[in-house]
Amino acid sequence: MAFTNTWFLNQEPIHKKFISKKEQTILEIGAFEGRSTLFFLDHLEGDNSRLDTIDPFPSSDNTCPVYPELYNIFIKNVSPHPNFNKLTVYRDYSQNILPTFLLDQKKYDYILIDGSHLAKDVLFDAMMCFKLLKPGGIIFFDDYEWWGKGQNDPTLPKIGIDAFTSVFKDELKIVQKDYHLVITKVRE
Secondary structure, eight states, X not given: OOOSOOXXXXXXXXXXXXXXXXXXXXXXXOOTTSHHHHHHHHTBOXXXXXXXXXXXXXXXXXXXXXXXXHHHHHHHHHTTSTTGGGEEEEOSOHHHHHHHHHHTTOOEEEEEEOSOOSHHHHHHHHHHHHHHEEEEEEEEESOTTOOTTOTTOTTOHHHHHHHHHHHTTTTEEEEEESSSEEEEEOOO
């Protein structure tokens, strides 16, 4: 396996608090080299479990270093996993894919939002994913306290996440709030 970073290793202990090995549906927005994808594949049991991953695997991105061969590295890293057949990769931007998931009436038990770091994109992902989340399900936001260009940067993920949690405050419960923010859906 070829990994150039350890970003996901900071998330992993928190995911372990909220996810267990069981039959479930998981949505991952932002896969990079596949370290988080492998973690989620490890937590799928049963014939009906599945993992849907959305990532455009772009060759350039303003929020993180990305390189042209990223998709090939991702596939090389995740394809040996025994649950690889439960993975569907959507190689596109979440803004293009999530509306189709709503039309297809997909539902998820667990969602990771770790794609774009722009507030408007994170807000869009959060709103769409909340509609896709089953009651009692979890949404895990990475980089809630990421400062990017500075605390007053109006594009920070925190701004989009805070707008989402304010609007949906009666339908969700915040279960962890630090560098990562984790919510559960308490009702439709």
